Amino acid sequence: MADAFFSLFTLILLIPLALIAFLYFIVRPRPVKIPIKNRHVFITGGSSGIGLALAHKAAAEGARVSILARSRNKLEEARNAVRLATGIDVSVFAADVRDYDAVKRAVDEAGPIDVLLLNHGVFVALELEKQELSEVKFTLDVNLMGSFNLIKAALPAMRTRKDPKQPVSIALISSQAGQVGIYGYAAYSASKFGLRGLAEALQQEVIADNIHVSLIFPPDTDTPGFAEENKRKPELTKIIASSSGAMKPEEVAQKAFDGIKSGSFIIPCNLEGVALSLATAGLSPQRSFLMASVEVLAAGILRIVGLCFQWTWYTSIEKWHNQRKGSQRS
């Protein structure tokens, strides 16, 4: 009897240990550390919100910083704000990410990039039936095609950089709406899910050149863009998105740089984001054997948690429709 208990106990202990050991040997790509200090960090959408917070953080950490956005005024304001806070001058580039030639000129002028931070993005929360196709196309053009434009423009010089031993990074700001489709975000979610396909494929193509790809998944974040979005956001989008807490742009920037520096492929920003990333681990690369172990051990339970979230979301949707029908009758 005691023997049986003993062997059961060792089995329960041995199986996870064997799993962890196994994952330690197989996780690819291998862990990497990417320094920021004295390196060139190029941030798109760096004149506002999360991008501006990233610029502040990068400057404070001793990087050389370039920011790109459309409005020259906002860029100048951002430059002044960063100078005031850190004493460091960022270079500014006025270009629309949809215009490849303009992007290419900016990137060439800025010089070889060590950390390419693709943060630019547009978002309008609206039911697809109420949204014009031109707005759908605009969302995909800016968020997805804009990212392709930047990567195509910057990658050649990143590949042929002076010191190939120094790892470099391409980091993309997605959204938690790029991990799960959310009511009102048909176009936006499509654009952000698209970034994940791009990132997974690209990582395989550039790993041999010591280039490392990261995807950051923020929840609702208190930015000028978010304030604008809230003016006409569907009630249900607000309800469903509130399943995850809201963050300050500075907190998102901190999480983003922590993740980029440790070479993480998937970078969640809050606790709900960690759960969401575990639940949607899929076939993304995972460099950390510990995180890989958690992903494997938590998979079943997190599928249940995910289904519970879907249950509450569909219940809210049903209630909302019933209320509307009720108010229409009276």
Ligand SMILES: NC(=O)C1=CN([C@@H]2O[C@H](COP(=O)(O)OP(=O)(O)OC[C@H]3O[C@@H](n4cnc5c(N)ncnc54)[C@H](OP(=O)(O)O)[C@@H]3O)[C@@H](O)[C@H]2O)C=CC1
């Ligand atoms: N705020 C939030 O709740 C969340 C945001 N995100 C993502 O984070 C990123 C930043 O969002 P946030 O800080 O809120 O946005 P903001 O609207 O506050 O800032 C957007 C930035 O992108 C620039 N930009 C927009 N369109 C273009 C374009 N066509 N070409 C070049 N630059 C452009 C803007 O400058 P200009 O207009 O002058 O071009 C601005 O610098 C986005 O990718 C967004 O999807 C993800 C999750 C949550």
Ligand SMILES: CCCCCCCCCCCCCCCC(=O)[C@@H](N)CO
């Ligand atoms: C299995 C565990 C699940 C854990 C909880 C899941 C919570 C999901 C909430 C999704 C929120 C989406 C916010 C989008 C923010 C955004 O991008 C816009 N503000 C536009 O910028």
